[in-house]
Amino acid sequence: MKRRWVKVLVIVVVVLGGLFVAADRIAVHYAEKEAVALAEEKYGYGSGSTNGFTEVSIHGFPFLTQAADLSLDHVTLTAGNFSVNTTVNAQGDHLDIRKLSLELRDLTAPSLTARSAGANLVTGRVTIGYEDLSGVVSRLLGKGGALTVAPATGGAAGSSAGSSAGGQEAPLRVSGSWDGRRLDTAASISVAADEFQIRIPELGRDPYTWRVPLPRNIDFTAARTTPDGVELEVTGHQVVLGG
16 A cells, blocks of 8 residues: 555656646746747847847746746847848948847846846857848949958958957958959958947948947957858846846
């Protein structure tokens, strides 16, 4: 008789544990879906492109105990294929952001129904493809055929030697046909605060500047060229999300 009760107790514990896990996963799925909707509403992620996307992943188990404490250890936000414009809204300035990835640590919220939260630390990167940079530079310069933007070789553009390794400026090369002549010249992409800009010194124009919609207190900290595109690092402390 005793063995039978022990067996029944074990079965009950397993069943309850399974129900708790199922309830926890349902709750975290709902919370992630709500976070995606808020991110798209507040920051415009997933807009401007038919293949735009936004994803939120809440890490750690169980989620329900974290939610009860109004505190989450680790959340990942990923968005891609959304468009940004220059700060002056120049004609043809729309630029596709291939991917935005944010790692949010130590999040707290004032209530379970709050539409804002704070994160102690946020790190991440913005990735922009060379084909998208080529397209926007071709449109903005507007004299002649298509121009190609590629990583510079044999040193940095301008005065930032070695910037492809992760300084605040990364070297580029712009080539093609412009204003009836062949163009093959140094350029750069640089970051400062919450903006990044492209400079083409030979053409003697002001830089073109973009601002990516990011939660408050997140800034760009580095720029580098990679074989697949330009990567712009971001870092933030005491970050405010939503609100």
